[in-house]
Amino acid sequence: MSEVTNGISRRSVLKGAAVGGLGLAAGGSLLAGCGSKATGPLAYGARSVDAGPTAQNKALIAAYTAKTKNEVKYNATESNAFQNNLSQYLQGTPDDTFEWMAGYRMQFFAEQGLLADLTDVWGAIGDQYADSYKIASTGLDGKQYFVPKSWYPWGMHFRKSMFKDLGLSADTVTNWDEFLKMLDGMKKKGLVGFAAGDKGGWEAMGTFDILNARINGYQFHVDLLAGREKWTDAKVLDVFTHWAQLIPYMNPNVLDLEWDGAMQLLLQKKAGSMLMGSWFGGNFKEQSQADYDDLSIIPFPEINPEHGRDTVDAPIDGWCVAANGTNNSGGSDFLKFAGDMEGVNATLAAKDANGALIPMTSANNGQDTSTYDAFQKEQMAVMDEAKYITQFLDRDTRPDFAGPVVGPAIQSWFKNPKDVNKIVDSLQAQWDALPPLA
Amino acid sequence: MSIDVELQAAAIKYKNKQKVKDRFISAFIGIFAIAWIFPIVWTVWTSLRPYKDVRAHGVFSMPKTLNLQNYADAISRMDLPLYFWNTFAITVPAVFLTLFFGSLIAFVVSRYSFRWNVSLLLLFTAGNLLPAQLVFIPVFKMYITLGKAVGIPRLLYDSPWGVVLIHVAFQMGFATFVLSSYMKTVPKEISESAMVDGATVFTHYTKVMLPLLRPALASLGVLMTTWIYNDFFWALVLMSTDSKRPITSALGRLQGEFVTDYNLLAAGAVIAALPTLIVFFVLRKQFVSGLTLGSTKG
Numbered sequence: 001m002s003e004v005t006n007g008i009s010r011r012s013v014l015k016g017a018a019v020g021g022l023g024l025a026a027g028g029s030l031l032a033g034c035g036s037k038a039t040g041p042l043a044y045g046a047r048s049v050d051a052g053p054t055a056q057n058k059a060l061i062a063a064y065t066a067k068t069k070n071e072v073k074y075n076a077t078e079s080n081a082f083q084n085n086l087s088q089y090l091q092g093t094p095d096d097t098f099e100w101m102a103g104y105r106m107q108f109f110a111e112q113g114l115l116a117d118l119t120d121v122w123g124a125i126g127d128q129y130a131d132s133y134k135i136a137s138t139g140l141d142g143k144q145y146f147v148p149k150s151w152y153p154w155g156m157h158f159r160k161s162m163f164k165d166l167g168l169s170a171d172t173v174t175n176w177d178e179f180l181k182m183l184d185g186m187k188k189k190g191l192v193g194f195a196a197g198d199k200g201g202w203e204a205m206g207t208f209d210i211l212n213a214r215i216n217g218y219q220f221h222v223d224l225l226a227g228r229e230k231w232t233d234a235k236v237l238d239v240f241t242h243w244a245q246l247i248p249y250m251n252p253n254v255l256d257l258e259w260d261g262a263m264q265l266l267l268q269k270k271a272g273s274m275l276m277g278s279w280f281g282g283n284f285k286e287q288s289q290a291d292y293d294d295l296s297i298i299p300f301p302e303i304n305p306e307h308g309r310d311t312v313d314a315p316i317d318g319w320c321v322a323a324n325g326t327n328n329s330g331g332s333d334f335l336k337f338a339g340d341m342e343g344v345n346a347t348l349a350a351k352d353a354n355g356a357l358i359p360m361t362s363a364n365n366g367q368d369t370s371t372y373d374a375f376q377k378e379q380m381a382v383m384d385e386a387k388y389i390t391q392f393l394d395r396d397t398r399p400d401f402a403g404p405v406v407g408p409a410i411q412s413w414f415k416n417p418k419d420v421n422k423i424v425d426s427l428q429a430q431w432d433a434l435p436p437l438a
Numbered sequence: 439m440s441i442d443v444e445l446q447a448a449a450i451k452y453k454n455k456q457k458v459k460d461r462f463i464s465a466f467i468g469i470f471a472i473a474w475i476f477p478i479v480w481t482v483w484t485s486l487r488p489y490k491d492v493r494a495h496g497v498f499s500m501p502k503t504l505n506l507q508n509y510a511d512a513i514s515r516m517d518l519p520l521y522f523w524n525t526f527a528i529t530v531p532a533v534f535l536t537l538f539f540g541s542l543i544a545f546v547v548s549r550y551s552f553r554w555n556v557s558l559l560l561l562f563t564a565g566n567l568l569p570a571q572l573v574f575i576p577v578f579k580m581y582i583t584l585g586k587a588v589g590i591p592r593l594l595y596d597s598p599w600g601v602v603l604i605h606v607a608f609q610m611g612f613a614t615f616v617l618s619s620y621m622k623t624v625p626k627e628i629s630e631s632a633m634v635d636g637a638t639v640f641t642h643y644t645k646v647m648l649p650l651l652r653p654a655l656a657s658l659g660v661l662m663t664t665w666i667y668n669d670f671f672w673a674l675v676l677m678s679t680d681s682k683r684p685i686t687s688a689l690g691r692l693q694g695e696f697v698t699d700y701n702l703l704a705a706g707a708v709i710a711a712l713p714t715l716i717v718f719f720v721l722r723k724q725f726v727s728g729l730t731l732g733s734t735k736g
């Protein structure tokens with residue numbers, strides 16, 4: 001399990017962004033030397049066919065090719081298909097560098113020898129990243145196998161205009177009692193308080209993560225997901241007890257909605273708040289700039305004063321190099337460029353079909369945060385308040401446990417919350433029945 | 439006279455009864471027809487609405503705009519010519535090879551009696567019972583190992599030929615089964631007279647049996663085409679380069695990582711389904727006879 005801590009170093013670097021800009025610019029030019037060797041043509045495996053990421057990737061690749069003269073073959077696969085097929089992909093004829101996720105999801109494949117060691121890449125660009133990112137990029141053997149690109153936090157999203165109408169502000173929703181009061185107020189106005197969807201089976205995992213981290217703390221959460229704690233523990237039952245208190249404020253069709261169904265409730269002002277990853281800001285922006293400007297995020301409220309609001313789910317996306325690729329040194333060379341501020345800038349310069357810049361919160365310290373819009377700044381604040389970063393339940397535990405076991409368990413809990421004892425028993429029994437990892 | 443009247447009355451009564459029965463059956467069939475047609479109509483309806491409209495007003499709202507924009511977007515994003523060509527390059531060889539090998543085996547097991555012929559037929563039919571999901575890991579490992587052994591990693595894995603081969607292997611069981619049942623309906627005397635006239639085994643197959651098999655081959659070919667055309671699974675697990683995959687995987691290109699624009703996807707689905715629909719309407723007769731092929735044994 002990755003011990004991801006968001007250290008002081010990172011925050012101070014971000015605070016000093018204005019001053020740091022100079023230093024980082026110098027750093028960038030010093031590092032410009034890497035990535036210029038002719039390491040030959042390589043193939044790039046993209047985990048998305050969406051317009052935004054595709055434009056970013058193409059811009060990054062164009063900048064790399066312009067600089068090194070190395071040709072890059074682009075192979076994009078739709079994300080679900082890519083993810084489900086990754087094991088075969090990596091054993092077969094993978095692209096040299098490919099997009100993937102940090103933490104357990106990366107370690108799982110690194111352990112099987114399917115990822116190439118990127119320690120030398122980190123030697124070259126490591127000083128541009130906070131320790132928390134390095135830890136999330138490190139395999140169980142202490143070597144790095146991952147280069148981070150971007151992140152997004154999970155938090156409570158709401159519309160500023162609705163908050164104002166309800167007489168609320170971010171400061172008045174800081175703990176559980178205030179949170180329930182807020183939901184109550186929304187319910188009285190005929191709104192859905194806590195918009196939720198769990199048709200896909202993964203959406204509600206975010207709610208479990210944050211409740212568990214708030215009630216029982218970061219350490220218990222990661223230990224539970226790593227199998228060092230038991231699902232039958234009274235602490236886990238406590239999570240479900242708190243969760244059950246939210247059910248009256250949810251839309252009644254939780255299991256019929258995917259996450260974007262819940263988002264639509266917020267967009268249509270039928271719901272007052274939603275716990276979700278901030279990626280969907282792009283959807284609001286697509287709808288209209290006014291909707292995007294109205295969107296706001298705050299950290300999930302404190303429940304147990306011992307832990308405060310010290311943990312956040314903030315999945316990190318980035319790249320790995322496939323060990324079975326034909327050009328490992330080319331792959332690493334590309335990532336040296338992509339992870340360096342020079343590559344990050346090339347990515348950030350990409351524009352969407354309307355000619356607008358694509359919002360991205362980069363993992364690199366050097367991104368000029370003064371260009372962030374209001375929503376991005378709020379995301380940053382949510383991130384900065386947290387001491388511990390988790391990746392998300394299905395990225396923090398075994399893939400054969402998260403999707404096939406936890407997902408359906410939570411869905412059956414939604415169907416019948418009274419069955420909670422049976423459900424945690426079955427969760428523990430299924431964890432115990434898993435074969436040991438090879 | 440009175441008997442006539444009685445008979446007439448009985449006939450009318452019977453007719454009325456039959457009419458009620460017919461109406462009942464029609465209503466029953468009608469309900470099922472609606473249940474079947476509804477998803478298709480809904481897909482077409484969805485494909486005409488922009489996602490933005492649905493997102494802002496909900497799925498069941500009255501549409502503000504109806505247009506073909508989703509189709510234009512789907513066509514440009516799906517890279518249609520490339521993926522249709524990929525499908526073509528997989529489907530055509532696979533169907534021909536399946537029919538060729540299937541008819542060869544069916545010919546031998548139905549026309550010649552030897553010790554293992556029933557077991558051989560059973561073996562081929564049994565292959566049908568294995569779900570693809572069960573055998574794909576061994577197949578995948580075999581392709582990789584073979585590629586490594588000859589030094590060409592993409593010999594079968596990530597190559598259209600690998601997918602063609604697995605389709606041939608998988609569909610051959612059904613083809614053999616159907617064709618051998620059909621051949622059993624061909625009178626033995628034809629074969630006997632061919633042999634008496636001194637036809638070799640090969641002549642017997644090409645000159646006597648194949649022409650007789652034509653209707654069966656046509657029906658089976660239509661069925662196989664739609665099945666292989668619709669496959670998504672094998673191309674996904676046996677290929678790593680997306681631009682080599684068939685049209686079914688191009689539909690995935692319309693799906694976002696987080697957001698799925700179902701209106702766009704519906705337009706794509708309609709486009710991808712068109713060739714099968716056309717094949718169905720043009721060759722409806724073969725289709726139906728293909729499904730019932732071999733169900734009667736002579």
